[in-house]
Amino acid sequence: MRAQQFGLSVAGAILMILIVLGMATVWLYLTNPITVANAVNEGDISPFVQDLARVLLDALQGLLRYL
Numbered sequence: 369m370r371a372q373q374f375g376l377s378v379a380g381a382i383l384m385i386l387i388v389l390g391m392a393t394v395w396l397y398l399t400n401p402i403t404v405a406n407a408v409n410e411g412d413i414s415p416f417v418q419d420l421a422r423v424l425l426d427a428l429q430g431l432l433r434y435l
Contacts, residue, residue, distance in 0.1 A: 392423045399423075 396419055397404045407416035 388424070392420055392427070396420055396423050
């Protein structure tokens with residue numbers, strides 16, 4: 369594999385991870401806006417990160433059940 373192809377593969381993987389995190393953040397904002405508002409207001413992001421991890425885990429479990 370050439371360096372250019374490898375670089376594009378890495379960039380694509382990073383882009384996919386960022387898209388998934390962005391979509392999960394929007395989903396969390398729509399379904400649990402109080403957690404997001406508190407995280408922004410108080411500067412404490414641990415509940416936000418916990419809820420974000422829960423959303424991602426639920427999505428992964430649903431995907432694995434489907435497969």
